[in-house]
Amino acid sequence: MMLNNKSILTVAAGFPSPAENYIEEKLNLDKHLIKNKESTFFVRVSGDSMINVGIFDNDILVVDRSLVPVRQSIVIASIDGELVVKKLVKDRIKKYFYLKSENKNYPDIRLNSNSDTIIWGIVTYTIHSLV
Amino acid sequence: MIALLDCNNFYVSCERLFSPKLKNKPVVVLSNNDGCVISRSNEAKELGITMGEPFFKIKEITKKLQIEVLSSNYSLYADISDRIMNILKKKFSEVEVYSIDEAFFYLNSKSKNETICSELAKKILKWVGIPVSIGIAKTKTLAKISNRVIKKKSNYKNIEFKYSNVLEIKSDKDLDYILKNTKVADIWGVGSRLSNFLINNNINNALNLRDSNENFIKKEKGILVKKTIYELRKIKCYQIEKELSVKKSICVSRSFGNKIYDYENIEKALIVYVHKAVIKLIRNNLFCRSVKIFLKTSRYDEKVYSNSKTYKLLEATCDIRLIWKVSQGILKFLYVKAFAYNKVGIILSDFSQRKEIQQSLIEDKLKNVTVKNEIKLMNVIEKINKKFGEGKIRLLANSDHRLFYTDKKPRASWQMKSAFRSACYTTNWYDIPRVKIK
Numbered sequence: 001m002m003l004n005n006k007s008i009l010t011v012a013a014g015f016p017s018p019a020e021n022y023i024e025e026k027l028n029l030d031k032h033l034i035k036n037k038e039s040t041f042f043v044r045v046s047g048d049s050m051i052n053v054g055i056f057d058n059d060i061l062v063v064d065r066s067l068v069p070v071r072q073s074i075v076i077a078s079i080d081g082e083l084v085v086k087k088l089v090k091d092r093i094k095k096y097f098y099l100k101s102e103n104k105n106y107p108d109i110r111l112n113s114n115s116d117t118i119i120w121g122i123v124t125y126t127i128h129s130l131v
Numbered sequence: 132m133i134a135l136l137d138c139n140n141f142y143v144s145c146e147r148l149f150s151p152k153l154k155n156k157p158v159v160v161l162s163n164n165d166g167c168v169i170s171r172s173n174e175a176k177e178l179g180i181t182m183g184e185p186f187f188k189i190k191e192i193t194k195k196l197q198i199e200v201l202s203s204n205y206s207l208y209a210d211i212s213d214r215i216m217n218i219l220k221k222k223f224s225e226v227e228v229y230s231i232d233e234a235f236f237y238l239n240s241k242s243k244n245e246t247i248c249s250e251l252a253k254k255i256l257k258w259v260g261i262p263v264s265i266g267i268a269k270t271k272t273l274a275k276i277s278n279r280v281i282k283k284k285s286n287y288k289n290i291e292f293k294y295s296n297v298l299e300i301k302s303d304k305d306l307d308y309i310l311k312n313t314k315v316a317d318i319w320g321v322g323s324r325l326s327n328f329l330i331n332n333n334i335n336n337a338l339n340l341r342d343s344n345e346n347f348i349k350k351e352k353g354i355l356v357k358k359t360i361y362e363l364r365k366i367k368c369y370q371i372e373k374e375l376s377v378k379k380s381i382c383v384s385r386s387f388g389n390k391i392y393d394y395e396n397i398e399k400a401l402i403v404y405v406h407k408a409v410i411k412l413i414r415n416n417l418f419c420r421s422v423k424i425f426l427k428t429s430r431y432d433e434k435v436y437s438n439s440k441t442y443k444l445l446e447a448t449c450d451i452r453l454i455w456k457v458s459q460g461i462l463k464f465l466y467v468k469a470f471a472y473n474k475v476g477i478i479l480s481d482f483s484q485r486k487e488i489q490q491s492l493i494e495d496k497l498k499n500v501t502v503k504n505e506i507k508l509m510n511v512i513e514k515i516n517k518k519f520g521e522g523k524i525r526l527l528a529n530s531d532h533r534l535f536y537t538d539k540k541p542r543a544s545w546q547m548k549s550a551f552r553s554a555c556y557t558t559n560w561y562d563i564p565r566v567k568i569k
Contacts, residue, residue: 038218041564043565044563060563066257066258081153081154083151
């Protein structure tokens with residue numbers, strides 16, 4: 001089988017359409033949910049004790065590591081070698097931050113610099129399936 | 132000034148990001164097929180595990196010392212690497228991604244290079260969770276050495292560090308001291324054969340080499356050594372090489388003379404295009420990671436169909452056997468009976484250069500052999516075809532896959548052993564990390 005070189009086409013990629021100039025950009029969920037793609041990760045939730053903040057079992061959370069946590073942030077924290085979801089709360093009287101457990105079975109954890117507890121990232125969106 | 136950013140124990144650091152329980156523990160990552168150790172945590176280094184050690188030799192020790200052993204998870208490492216390199220490219224215009232975990236870039240601040248790099252390292256650690264070291268010097272060779280100094284601080288006690296993970300070699304006094312305490316074998320570009328030659332000629336450290344007679348060594352060992360010597364003398368011989376922008380993709384396709392209905396004939400056409408595309412890849416010294424196949428009917432046909440699918444390979448390749456296997460798989464997926472097709476084609480993209488690939492895998496001896504064989508095979512095919520005419524050696528459509536193999540162990544390379552691989556945390560929806568509400 002001999003090949004004819006002339007018949008081989010090299011293009012940059014993609015196929016220009018005559019309608020290209022008239023198409024408005026399609027809505028892009030990636031752009032909407034991911035403000036910083038280098039620092040954004042996804043995780044999946046196990047457990048349903050955060051229903052009160054709108055996080056359900058099996059939801060996908062969008063996590064941005066570049067953000068600075070503020071009061072009431074929902075965060076992914078690394079505690080005892082495990083990644084968990086917590087709410088960051090500031091104690092009104094004693095003025096320190098602690099990770100509040102929405103699950104009654106777990107204690108609140110006070111944040112101080114020498115503990116092994118690390119804030120891994122800030123939850124920015126939750127993706128919840130209704131079907 | 133030239134900076135070299137190097138991710139610390141990169142593969143182990145990627146694993147730790149999603150498995151915090153691995154923190155402060157000895158961890159090793161194995162090469163493809165669980166062959167040998169290619170990444171070690173500092174704790175594993177301290178226990179005496181060496182780079183490139185075959186796994187079977189240390190299997191018992193890892194159990195005894197409770198060293199965590201992981202198979203390599205290249206889709207995870209490639210994704211994390213892309214993130215780091217993108218952060219770097221957004222900040223600096225001239226970046227050379229040298230390997231999966233290293234990049235060179237230019238710095239032009241007079242006095243703030245270390246501060247700028249320290250900020251950069253902080254940002255990468257926060258955003259992506261990977262610790263990095265950045266060595267700064269006048270040349271690439273010296274930047275490499277500077278980076279090494281950061282990682283082996285105990286060998287360079289006289290050096291004062293303003294930051295723990297960034298170092299610019301500023302004064303000649305520091306430079307001489309560093310070079311004196313760097314063995315020739317640890318210089319970038321000095322292999323074991325050259326280092327033996329140098330030691331036999333009483334050139335034991337980088338300082339000796341810098342102050343040696345470059346013309347004598349060049350005569351014996353070639354121009355590259357001379358360049359290394361110049362680089363040690365702060366004379367720039369290697370520039371930052373930005374990635375190829377010439378070719379972003381290779382597309383080979385053609386409309387059929389007549390409409391084709393049956394799968395077999397489309398496959399026969401595609402196989403020719405795949406062959407052509409791979410030849411182009413080889414001629415441009417490229418490896419690709421992305422294979423796209425498209426199949427369509429004429430736009431004016433009664434029943435219009437057009438579809439395409441892209442397959443991302445875990446590692447870049449130029450192996451026609453693998454690329455064909457992937458292409459065939461995609462074509463089978465795309466093909467639907469009952470349409471009159473008039474065009475099929477292949478687009479290869481996501482390129483890396485040959486040099487880059489080989490260098491990033493220097494430590495991975497097993498892998499290196501397969502890459503070398505891939506290149507050898509493709510060069511032989513090309514030579515024969517040049518001599519005897521295009522298409523003399525080519526793939527056979529519809530044949531048993533065994534025909535494509537020249538290895539003694541068929542199929543082995545497709546079914547890799549990776550008994551301890553972590554999940555594809557960032558590239559597969561089913562594998563994203565689970566987090567408990569606690």
